[in-house]
Amino acid sequence: MEASLESQMNEIMSQPGVTGVLCADEQGLALSAQGTLTPHSAGLVSVVTEKACQLRHGTEPDEKPVVVMEFDTGNVLIRSHNNSTLAVHKV
Amino acid sequence: MLKPKELTKVLEQANTGGFQCTLLLNPEGSLMAFAGKCDKKENITAAVAANIWMSNAKSAKSAFQDEGLQYIVMDCEDGKVAIRRVANLLLCVYTAESVGLGMLRAKVEALARYLEEPLKQIASP
Numbered sequence: 001m002e003a004s005l006e007s008q009m010n011e012i013m014s015q016p017g018v019t020g021v022l023c024a025d026e027q028g029l030a031l032s033a034q035g036t037l038t039p040h041s042a043g044l045v046s047v048v049t050e051k052a053c054q055l056r057h058g059t060e061p062d063e064k065p066v067v068v069m070e071f072d073t074g075n076v077l078i079r080s081h082n083n084s085t086l087a088v089h090k091v
Numbered sequence: 092m093l094k095p096k097e098l099t100k101v102l103e104q105a106n107t108g109g110f111q112c113t114l115l116l117n118p119e120g121s122l123m124a125f126a127g128k129c130d131k132k133e134n135i136t137a138a139v140a141a142n143i144w145m146s147n148a149k150s151a152k153s154a155f156q157d158e159g160l161q162y163i164v165m166d167c168e169d170g171k172v173a174i175r176r177v178a179n180l181l182l183c184v185y186t187a188e189s190v191g192l193g194m195l196r197a198k199v200e201a202l203a204r205y206l207e208e209p210l211k212q213i214a215s216p
Contacts, residue, residue, distance in 0.1 A: 001198055002108055023193075030191030039191045 002032070009034055012088060019074065020089035036089045037076075045087045049080040095124065101205065102126035105198050109187035111170070113202070116141055116181050123180065140183040144174050162199075164192060171195055177203045178210035 005023065012021045013034050020036030028046035030039030037045075052067045067078040074091035102113040103126035112127035120141030125133045144163060151160040163174040172185045173195050184199050 001104055002194060025193040025197065029193030029196060031193040031197060032191060
């Protein structure tokens, strides 16, 4: 049932520099997680993108921002689409 | 009408990626169909799941005074369990510890939506 999601996750993980990938649903529950991003981060990732959406002044209502969090160990990129949120950890 | 073999095949579709067993039971705890590795404990699992559902449903009804309990999700030491009402029956799914709660919820919801109409035809009101 989840084969297409898992194949997409594997494809993202195979990209250069990607060390972790996480997909969460609209309630902040983990759908799938690989690498350095764990299912425990799903709630936080979901909230970050939700709060970022509240900052959209002068943009299209449906436009979703890409949130980039910079760490010493790399960047975490987060974006929501429809009812799911995707986070990618890149070094 | 409902085909028992097809019903098992539908339940079997959920048993991938850490999903261990999918059961369909009535509120009294009698097993109607199951798929997956239940270690020959499917009848016991069904009875326990129904018991958990019934005791929580009573509490929920008195506490919240709403339509009734929709979902129970349990995050246990060795895995996760979800129980959901489908028509007048219960769908119980248990998974490995590694499975995300979102995936558990999504699969249970997908199965329940698919089975709702056919099961309504055979389930007593």
